[in-house]
Amino acid sequence: MSNSHQRAKIAQLEQKARELQLNPTSRRELQETTLSFSNEFLDTIETLPAFNHEGFEEEAFPDGIFTEEGEELKSLLTYLDEKVHKSGINAASGKHLGFIPGGGVFSAALGDYLAAVYNRYAGMFFATPGAVKMENALLRWTGRLMGYTGDFAGNLASGGSIANLIAITTARTAKGIKGRDYESTVIYLSHQTHHCVLKDLRVAGLDECILRVIPFDERYRLRADALRAQVESDLKDGLRPFLIIGNAGTTDTGAIDPLAEMAEIAKANDIWFHVDGAYGGYFMLTEHGRKKMKGVQEADSIVVDPHKSLFLPFGLGIVLVKSAKEMLHAHDFQANYMQDAEKFNQVLSPAEVSPELTKHFRGMRMWLPLKLHGVAPFRAALDEKLELARYFYSRVAELGFETGPEPDLSVVLFRYLPSRPEEANQTNELMLKWIQEDGEIFISSTTIDGVYWLRAAILSFRTHLEEVDCFLEKLASLPDHFMS
Numbered sequence: 001m002s003n004s005h006q007r008a009k010i011a012q013l014e015q016k017a018r019e020l021q022l023n024p025t026s027r028r029e030l031q032e033t034t035l036s037f038s039n040e041f042l043d044t045i046e047t048l049p050a051f052n053h054e055g056f057e058e059e060a061f062p063d064g065i066f067t068e069e070g071e072e073l074k075s076l077l078t079y080l081d082e083k084v085h086k087s088g089i090n091a092a093s094g095k096h097l098g099f100i101p102g103g104g105v106f107s108a109a110l111g112d113y114l115a116a117v118y119n120r121y122a123g124m125f126f127a128t129p130g131a132v133k134m135e136n137a138l139l140r141w142t143g144r145l146m147g148y149t150g151d152f153a154g155n156l157a158s159g160g161s162i163a164n165l166i167a168i169t170t171a172r173t174a175k176g177i178k179g180r181d182y183e184s185t186v187i188y189l190s191h192q193t194h195h196c197v198l199k200d201l202r203v204a205g206l207d208e209c210i211l212r213v214i215p216f217d218e219r220y221r222l223r224a225d226a227l228r229a230q231v232e233s234d235l236k237d238g239l240r241p242f243l244i245i246g247n248a249g250t251t252d253t254g255a256i257d258p259l260a261e262m263a264e265i266a267k268a269n270d271i272w273f274h275v276d277g278a279y280g281g282y283f284m285l286t287e288h289g290r291k292k293m294k295g296v297q298e299a300d301s302i303v304v305d306p307h308k309s310l311f312l313p314f315g316l317g318i319v320l321v322k323s324a325k326e327m328l329h330a331h332d333f334q335a336n337y338m339q340d341a342e343k344f345n346q347v348l349s350p351a352e353v354s355p356e357l358t359k360h361f362r363g364m365r366m367w368l369p370l371k372l373h374g375v376a377p378f379r380a381a382l383d384e385k386l387e388l389a390r391y392f393y394s395r396v397a398e399l400g401f402e403t404g405p406e407p408d409l410s411v412v413l414f415r416y417l418p419s420r421p422e423e424a425n426q427t428n429e430l431m432l433k434w435i436q437e438d439g440e441i442f443i444s445s446t447t448i449d450g451v452y453w454l455r456a457a458i459l460s461f462r463t464h465l466e467e468v469d470c471f472l473e474k475l476a477s478l479p480d481h482f483m484s
């Protein structure tokens with residue numbers, strides 16, 4: 001191809017390719033359309049149902065939807081409303097009291113927007129020193145909140161599941177556990193350990209170890225005496241106790257394990273102690289939380305989800321490791337094409353302590369809200385949720401429901417006990433169905449030791465007295481046939 005011919009061809013391709021580079025006018029148009037669409041949602045969120053049980057059976061999300069020609073943004077947003085926003089859980093609603101609600105503080109969306117517009121490379125110090133320093137500052141703040149001092153490290157991952165995985169693989173390397181050791185290696189957890197931890201153990205191959213499920217007490221907290229006895233018996237049998245996993249707020253009930261005692265058992269026997277605080281972690285901002293989570297600072301590793309108890313949008317999980325050296329060691333890598341970046345490794349980069357290389361600049365969506373609003377509203381919101389949970393716990397009992405143990409944090413278990421107790425599980429299942437079909441409020445359920453419980457998890461930053469009262473009124477207005 002001649003030079004001029006080739007240039008003409010490139011120019012022709014460029015004309016089409018440049019459609020990806022918006023001109024200022026169309027960029028502003030798209031911004032305005034998107035903003036007014038999302039503002040309409042935010043302006044009316046209080047009136048929207050928390051759950052819509054319809055739309056699950058419909059046809060699959062249409063295939064073959066990507067055509068050569070683009071479409072109008074307005075019609076795409078309408079499509080989004082119909083195909084995505086209409087069905088299932090409205091996770092941004094303050095009336096979402098199911099599972100562990102997140103919320104999604106709005107200013108985080110602006111952080112996301114800026115992160116995507118600038119598209120700074122946040123994985124390596126060399127690429128964007130400021131982004132890495134920002135992430136490290138967020139990790140230091142969270143670590144100090146947990147009571148860590150000294151030379152700890154961490155990573156801002158996409159959620160608690162990945163954060164727990166990083167902790168578990170770090171523990172494996174730190175304790176020198178090799179494949180051939182698995183048969184005699186013991187991991188201790190509770191019946192209430194989150195299933196993602198079990199999944200992580202499996203991903204890491206560690207499910208081939210001996211897993212000891214330690215019994216819980218009447219408040220669903222791991223029993224330290226049973227743990228101690230099990231470790232002693234395993235040592236006597238020549239096994240190798242490796243890892244103890246504690247909960248700082250279980251998903252089922254919000255229970256906090258006896259962390260200080262567990263840490264002591266771990267330390268005395270050279271066992272790695274990991275604490276999963278994905279739900280409960282940021283309650284350390286409150287005095288109540290600090291009292292309940294005493295001992296958490298003794299853990300070798302901790303997981304905390306900003307997308308749960310810091311009310312930020314989904315996609316934020318933090319892992320902290322007490323020894324930066326161990327965390328670095330577990331993720332050691334070398335690559336010839338990284339030689340330019342490695343010269344600048346005076347500051348620990350996210351890519352050096354996690355499986356990710358290229359990463360979302362997710363620090364922005366946490367940093368911006370914390371800086372913009374200050375910490376005080378977050379702390380107040382957490383104290384408010386704790387008080388709302390206590391309020392709900394008393395009021396729901398007054399309505400004639402049986403309650404689970406007094407909540408450690410902001411999850412309340414309750415159920416209705418019918419005159420024929422053998423029908424309790426079925427009655428409460430039907431109640432849940434009624435509540436979910438009504439849809440104004442969303443709650444979920446759990447089964448512990450064969451007992452079916454309804455759960456109210458109060459953690460959205462949009463959940464206040466009004467929403468909790470609305471739920472209590474809903475429960476008071478349950479059809480008579482349930483209350484037999």
Ligand SMILES: *Cc1c(COP(=O)(O)O)cnc(C)c1O
Pocket residue numbers: 100158159160161162194196197249250251276277278279305317
């Ligand atoms: C939610 C949760 C997890 C899992 O975290 P994701 O962010 O959903 O991946 C782990 N542990 C506990 C206690 C949780 O509540």
